[in-house]
Amino acid sequence: MSFGALYNKFMLQVKNLSFQVKSERKTRKILDGLNISVKPGELIIITGPNGSGKSTLAKLIAGIEKPTTGQITLNGTDITDQTITERAKLGIAYAFQQPVHFKGITVKDLLQIAATGQETFLEDETGTDYGNILKTIGLDPEIYLSREINNSLSGGELKRIEIASILARKASLTVFDEPEAGIDIWSFDKLVGVFKRLRKQNPEASYIIISHQKRLIEIADRIIVLKDGQIATEGPAAKIIPKLEELL
Amino acid sequence: MKTLDEIEKQLFETVADISEPPKGAYNFRLNGKSIGRQSSKNIDVQPQKDGLIIRIAPRTNDEVVHIPVVISMSGHKETVINDFYIGDNADVTIVAGCGIYNCGADDSIHNGVHTFHIGKNAKVRYVEKHYGAGPGAGKILNPVSVFHLAENAYAEVELEQIRGVDSTDRVTKAELKNNAKILIREKMLTQGKQYAKSHIETILQGKNTTADIVSRSVATDDSRQEFTLHIEGNNLCRGHSECDAILQDRGSVIATPSLDAKHVDAQLIHEAAIGKIAGDQLNKLMSLGLTQNQAESQIINGFLK
Ligand SMILES: Nc1ncnc2c1ncn2[C@@H]1O[C@H](COP(=O)(O)OP(=O)(O)OP(=O)(O)O)[C@@H](O)[C@H]1O
Ligand SMILES: [Mg+2]
Numbered sequence: 001m002s003f004g005a006l007y008n009k010f011m012l013q014v015k016n017l018s019f020q021v022k023s024e025r026k027t028r029k030i031l032d033g034l035n036i037s038v039k040p041g042e043l044i045i046i047t048g049p050n051g052s053g054k055s056t057l058a059k060l061i062a063g064i065e066k067p068t069t070g071q072i073t074l075n076g077t078d079i080t081d082q083t084i085t086e087r088a089k090l091g092i093a094y095a096f097q098q099p100v101h102f103k104g105i106t107v108k109d110l111l112q113i114a115a116t117g118q119e120t121f122l123e124d125e126t127g128t129d130y131g132n133i134l135k136t137i138g139l140d141p142e143i144y145l146s147r148e149i150n151n152s153l154s155g156g157e158l159k160r161i162e163i164a165s166i167l168a169r170k171a172s173l174t175v176f177d178e179p180e181a182g183i184d185i186w187s188f189d190k191l192v193g194v195f196k197r198l199r200k201q202n203p204e205a206s207y208i209i210i211s212h213q214k215r216l217i218e219i220a221d222r223i224i225v226l227k228d229g230q231i232a233t234e235g236p237a238a239k240i241i242p243k244l245e246e247l248l
Numbered sequence: 249m250k251t252l253d254e255i256e257k258q259l260f261e262t263v264a265d266i267s268e269p270p271k272g273a274y275n276f277r278l279n280g281k282s283i284g285r286q287s288s289k290n291i292d293v294q295p296q297k298d299g300l301i302i303r304i305a306p307r308t309n310d311e312v313v314h315i316p317v318v319i320s321m322s323g324h325k326e327t328v329i330n331d332f333y334i335g336d337n338a339d340v341t342i343v344a345g346c347g348i349y350n351c352g353a354d355d356s357i358h359n360g361v362h363t364f365h366i367g368k369n370a371k372v373r374y375v376e377k378h379y380g381a382g383p384g385a386g387k388i389l390n391p392v393s394v395f396h397l398a399e400n401a402y403a404e405v406e407l408e409q410i411r412g413v414d415s416t417d418r419v420t421k422a423e424l425k426n427n428a429k430i431l432i433r434e435k436m437l438t439q440g441k442q443y444a445k446s447h448i449e450t451i452l453q454g455k456n457t458t459a460d461i462v463s464r465s466v467a468t469d470d471s472r473q474e475f476t477l478h479i480e481g482n483n484l485c486r487g488h489s490e491c492d493a494i495l496q497d498r499g500s501v502i503a504t505p506s507l508d509a510k511h512v513d514a515q516l517i518h519e520a521a522i523g524k525i526a527g528d529q530l531n532k533l534m535s536l537g538l539t540q541n542q543a544e545s546q547i548i549n550g551f552l553k
Contacts, residue, residue: 084534104550
């Protein structure tokens with residue numbers, strides 16, 4: 001358990017959170033009465049079958065979707081009605097499962113946008129800090145800093161750029177949505193290393209990582225298993241990992 | 249050169265990217281009169297009735313000719329005819345463009361007809377910026393540009409109209425001989441009640457010819473844009489046209505592509521996409537801390553870059 005987790009104070013709390021969608025006069029519960037608390041410094045893995053509601057939960061935390069009922073608090077403040085921008089400014093970051101592409105916006109532009117207003121971020125004229133971020137996730141800055149984030153990039157490249165944009169943020173709560181997807185095993189090794197290092201650098205920051213990858217699951221403090229929009233089980237990694245196979 | 253007031257200076261800067269008369273060949277036109285003209289060793293700039301004849305010697309390399317036009321007198325109406333003869337193997341840049349400032353009650357109109365005869369193996373980059381400003385009546389620009397590309401010639405055409413022009417009816421035509429290639433990049437942003445129409449027509453006459461045409465535009469407020477992109481393939485050739493438009497407010501865009509393949513080896517493609525800014529693009533930038541307005545302008549600036 002990390003140092004930050006010793007404080008018995010919750011950074012993020014999700015209370016009785018539900019999300020419903022209406023289609024053809026039927027309503028479907030995508031998320032149903034979720035309760036989740038995240039402590040400062042904690043790394044939580046959320047796993048579960050496709051369609052169980054993991055990304056929906058991430059979007060609700062980031063403010064991209066609004067819950068049907070329930071409440072989300074950050075360091076005690078109710079943020080349920082806050083916009084995406086307001087939540088970002090409070091220190092919530094979200095790495096999309098499906099990275100977005102643009103026309104004319106370069107990798108450097110995106111990193112600059114991400115780093116704006118982050119006091120901890122030091123950028124020298126040569127752009128070394130941005131370059132270093134790219135290097136950590138295995139992208140050569142010479143090639144990628146000036147590349148447009150358009151559909152000429154491969155899936156794995158887009159995914160790594162998405163992660164880079166989050167690393168430039170230095171947020172207090174970061175949600176990564178299947179960061180392993182489309183990434184080769186060598187870059188994935190680096191990524192696991194990045195998560196470990198991030199936790200050392202800032203022991204107060206918390207992480208929610210949505211993942212199906214054993215190697216990532218293993219670095220969790222706690223694992224939450226979602227099934228049909230509800231928590232099927234949760235607990236310390238050591239307890240849950242042996243049971244995962246029969247659960248899913 | 250006649251001394252310019254601040255507004256005139258700014259307009260010349262905006263449309264020609266220069267504040268001082270450049271080193272090479274140029275002609276500066278203000279309210280219908282040439283206020284400065286210079287030829288260079290390789291580029292001859294001569295007046296003709298209602299315009300200029302510009303002759304670029306064969307093998308001229310890496311030279312630029314500037315021919316900006318500014319109208320600052322409200323109600324001024326003109327038709328300018330410029331003819332360009334670009335010698336074989338030349339490699340040059342031509343910077344045109346027109347800025348109108350109108351603070352009066354009458355429409356100011358610039359109709360420009362540019363014809364380019366591009367010699368064999370020659371490379372030409374043509375940059376045209378149009379801009380309007382001022383609280384007065386109409387700022388109206390109707391450019392016609394015609395490109396004749398000889399064998400193996402290459403033309404890169406950048407047409408830009410970002411804000412300020414109330415009405416435009418733009419015609420761009422190109423005809424290509426064997427192995428010639430043309431690239432056209434059009435950027436447009438309209439606002440208020442502005443109206444813009446652009447017709448781009450390319451005839452791929454020769455064997456192995458290529459046309460790549462990309463039109464990107466943003467229609468905001470109550471503005472209206474109409475695009476007709478036409479490619480005709482009469483030989484072994486490749487043509488691609490793309491019309492990409494972002495709508496904001498009550499802006500509207502009609503894009504009409506047409507491809508006329510008259511040869512079995514003609515490969516012609518058209519893509520068109522019109523719509524508001526994608527929600528996931530906004531979400532991504534907002535989740536990095538930008539407000540919705542900031543996110544929108546980032547996306548649009550990138551799109552029109
Ligand atoms: N706005 C929506 N309208 C209709 N259905 C939705 C909406 N958002 C999510 N869903 C549905 O909710 C379910 C959960 O989706 P979600 O993307 O959260 O799953 P997930 O657990 O992230 O799955 P995966 O592992 O495939 O990424 C899916 O069946 C999805 O189709
Ligand atoms: Mg998902």
